[in-house]
C-alpha cells in the first residue's frame with residue numbers, strides 16, 4: 035500500500051504509530067506540512083523555533099538516496115544558520131570560487147566568484163543533498179529534545195485533502211492503514227510532481243526543455259588531483275555530451291553532468307557500461323567508482339499563486355527551475371524563510387491572514403527571477419534555434435580573446451538572494467543609504483568585533499541602531515521588537531558602516547524576522563517606526 | 575576616441591542577449607539574416623567613426639569561427 039518510490043540514504047524517521055490514529059474524530063493541528071524534503075523540514079524548523087506546533091508528514095522513512103542538489107548558496111546557508119544547522123554544513127561542504135569555461139578543446143576563460151570579506155558563509159559550498167537534509171533533521175531532533183513542538187511522521191502518505199474555508203481535512207495512509215487529520219493551515223512541500231497540486235487541480239505552467247542530462251557522481255580512486263573548481267564544457271570534443279559539467283563534492287566525489295539530448299533510450303543510457311563509456315571518453319584512463327547516477331529532464335514552471343486559501347505551497351511544488359544556477363533548494367529555503375514568520379504571526383493572532391498574500395507576491399517575484407535566469411542559461415547552453423546557436427558560438431569564439439564577450443557566456447548564473455523591491459510590506463526608503471540595504475533587501479553579513487552580524491538579526495523583528503540611540507523596548511500591535519545597537523567600536527573593519535551607512539552618520543533599520551530590511555532612516559522616530567512595524571505585518 | 579572597445583561595456587549583458595535572441599525568435603533563416611544586416615548597419619551608423627568600424631571588421635574577420 036505504501037510503496038517506496040526511491041531508496042533511502044538514511045532512515046531518519048521510521049514509522050511510529052501516532053495517538054492521532056486512534057482518535058475517533060480527526061485531531062486538529064495548527065500547521066501540517068506535507069513532504070519532508072529540505073523545504074518541508076526547513077518549514078518545520080522555522081515554525082518550531084517560534085514555538086508554533088507543526089506536524090510533518092512524509093511518505094518515506096528518511097532522506098532519499100542520491101545527491102541531486104550539490105551547490106548551496108550563501109543565502110540558503112545563512113537561513114540554515116538562523117535555524118541552527120548552518121555550521122555543520124559549512125564544515126562538511128567544499129568551498130569553491132574558481133570556475134573555468136571550455137569550448138571544444140580549449141579554455142575560453144575562467145572566473146572567480148571573488149567573495150566579499152567579512153561574511154560567515156562563502157558564496158557557495160558543494161555538498162550532497164542528503165547531507166544537507168541530515169543536518170536539518172539532526173537540528174530538528176535537537177529542538178525536539180529542547181521541547182520545540184515539532185513532530186515528524188515517516189511513512190505517512192497524504193492521499194486526499196478536503197479544503198474548507200477555515201481548515202483542511204487530510205486523509206493519510208500508513209503501514210497500519212488510513213487515518214484522518216485536520217489542519218488550520220496546510221503547507222505543500224511535496225516536491226516538483228506535487229500530488230497536492232494535482233489533488234486540488236491547480237495548474238503548473240511554463241516551459242519543458244527538450245533535453246536530458248545524465249548525472250554521474252563518481253569517486254576517483256586514482257591519485258589524480260582535480261582542483262576544487264567548477265569546469266564547464268560547451269561541445270566537448272570527447273563527444274560524450276553536448277555540454278559537460280565537472281564539480282567537486284565532499285568525500286572525494288565528483289559530479290559529472292552530461293547533456294545527452296532529448297531522443298535517448300533512458301534504460302540503455304542508464305546501463306553502467308554505457309555510463310562508463312561516456313565517463314572514460316571524458317576522463318581518459320582515470321580510475322573511479324560509481325556512486326550514484328540518474329537521468330533527468332527539466333522544466334521551468336510555477337503555480338499561478340503559492341497561496342490557495344488555507345493551503346500554501348513552498349519549494350519545488352510551487353516552482354521548478356532548471357538545475358543550471360543552483361536555484362531549486364536555494365530558492366525553496368528562501369520560501370520558508372519568508373513564510374515562517376508570517377504564518378507564525380497569523381497562527382498567534384497577531385497578524386491577519388492577508389499577510390500570507392505577501393508570501394505569494396514576494397516569493398512569486400523570487401520565482402520569476404529564478405525562472406528567468408535559469409531559462410536564459412538553458413537557452414545559451416542548449417540553443418533552441420539555428421540563429422540562437424550562431425550567436426552562442428560567436429560569443430564563445432570571441433570570449434577567448436576579448437573580455438567584452440565573457441559576461442555574455444552563460445553556463446549558469448549562480449543563485450543570488452532576492453530583494454523584495456516594491457513589496458507592500460516595505461516602507462519608503464527614509465535615508466540615502468547604500469543601495470544594497472534598501473528596504474526589501476536581505477541583510478548582508480558583516481564581521482563584528484565579536485562574531486557576525488547576521489547571528490544577531492532575525493527570528494524576531496529587530497530594530498538595528500547604528501551610531502544612534504533607539505528606545506530600550508518597543509511593542510506595537512502585539513509585535514515585540516528586539517534592540518540591537520552597534521557603534522564604530524563593534525565594527526573594527528568598517529564593514530557595517532560600509533554596508534549599512536554609506537555616507538550617513540547613523541541609521542535605524544527595522545529588520546524582519548527573515549533578515550530582510552523593512553524600513554530604514556537616519557535617526558529613531560517613534561511614530562514613524564510604529565507605522566513601519568504595522569506596515570511590515572500588513573496592518574497599514 | 576579611435577580605439578575599438580573590447581572590454582565589457584554592455585549594460586546588464588544578460589538582458590541584452592535575451593532581447594537579441596528574442597528578436598530572432600520564430601524568424602526564417604532569411605528573415606534572421608536580414609535582421610542581422612539591418613542591425614549591423616544601424617549600429618555602424620551609431621558608431622560613425624570609420625577607423626573604429628574598420629577595427630571592428632578586422633576583429634570579427636580574424637576571429638577563428640566557432
Ligand SMILES: Cc1cc2nc3c(=O)[nH]c(=O)nc-3n(C[C@H](O)[C@H](O)[C@H](O)COP(=O)(O)OP(=O)(O)OC[C@H]3O[C@@H](n4cnc5c(N)ncnc54)[C@H](O)[C@@H]3O)c2cc1C
Nearest residue numbers: 069071072073093103104105192224225349350362363364
Ligand atoms: C540533478 C539535480 C541537481 C540539482 N542541483 C541543485 C543545486 O545544486 N542546488 C539547488 O539549490 N538545488 C538543486 N536541485 C534542486 C533540488 O534538489 C530541489 O529543489 C529540492 O530537492 C526541492 O526540495 P523540496 O523539499 O521542495 O522537494 P523534494 O526534495 O522533492 O521533497 C518532497 C518530499 O515530499 C514527499 N512526498 C511526496 N508526495 C507525498 C505525499 N503524498 N505524502 C507525503 N509526502 C509526500 C517526498 O517523498 C519528498 O520527501 C537539483 C535537482 C536535480 C534533479
